[in-house]
Amino acid sequence: MRVSVLPRALALAACLACSLPSQAGLFDDDEARKAILDLRTRLDETRSQNVAAQRQLTEQIQTLQRSLLDLNNQNEQLKAELARLRGQLETMQRDLSDVQRRQKDMTQVVDERMKRLEPQQVTVDGKDITVEPDEKRAYEEAIAVLRSGDFEKAAGALQTFLRRWPQSGYTDSARYWLGNAQYGLRAYKDALATFRQFLAAAPDHLRAPEALLALANCQVELKDTKGARRSLDELVKQYPKSEAAVAARERLAVLR
Structure with a gap:
């Protein structure tokens, strides 16, 4: 009994030993x-x-x-x-x-x-006055016409000026030049009245001696020799140092 069992055990062990490597390889491939x-x-x-x-x-x-x-x-x-x-x-x-x-x-x-x-400040005939622009223009235009020799038109312009601006600072000068325009027109009576009006209003005016001389000339033209001499005597008496007084003395020598 013992002899038969041992060989079979050995054979089984050998088979197991031979099958172990192949089983390990199988596991490696799956992993x-x-x-x-x-x-x-x-x-x-x-x-x-x-x-x-x-x-x-x-x-x-x-x-x-x-x-x-x-x-x-x-x-x-x-x-x-x-x-x-x-x-x-x-x-x-x-x-x-x-x-x-x-x-x-x-x-x-x-x-x-x-x-x-x-209003503007101007100087006329040595006097400073204040005038309106239209007033100044009208006066200067009238004087320009007078200087051109158109006495009739100048007289009309100056008369219009005096009616429109009776209280103007130009009034005395405008009246003086009006007398000259009338004298140029040979309207001696009108000129005489204008110069008298001028002298009565402005006896101390710069042109008063000339106005008095012009007044005497009007009287001469009107054949008022006696009146002319009185005017010339008055001129020499009131304004003895003026140029007009020199002319008055010469005129008196002729009239006498």
Whole structure:
């Protein structure tokens, strides 16, 4: 009994010893395949993740490009708007400059008109007077006509002046020149009356000696020799140092 059992035990042990290496190799192949499958799975996942990331990156880039394009369009619009505003500003500046220039011109015109309307200080026959612009112009125009030799027109202008401005500072001088215009027209009686009126109103006037001499000349023309001598005597007496007094003395020597 013991002899038969031992051989079989030995044979079983030998079989087991021979089968152990092949079983170990089988286990190694399964693990490798499993590792490869795991690796492939991870690679596929990584690939999918990369594709998704690339797609997302592409979308972000496209979004950024659209944003940049929008910003560029907005920038161009802003440039155009800025150019338009700059043009409007330049136009407004030109308009403002034109308005300021016109306003300045209008101000000058108004000032000039106001000056023409404001009373003015003038000197006539050594006397300072204040006159209105129209008053001054009318007097100067009448004197200019007288100097041109048109005694009739000058007499009319001076008479009109005296009626319009009876209290003018020009009145005495206007009356004196009216007498001269009337004398030039040979209206000796009118001239005589005008010179007498002048002397009665302004005996201290600068032209009083000349007026008295002219009055005596009117009397001579009217054949009033006696009256002429009285006027000349009065001239020499009242204004002895005047040039008219020199002429009066000469005239008296002739009349006597």
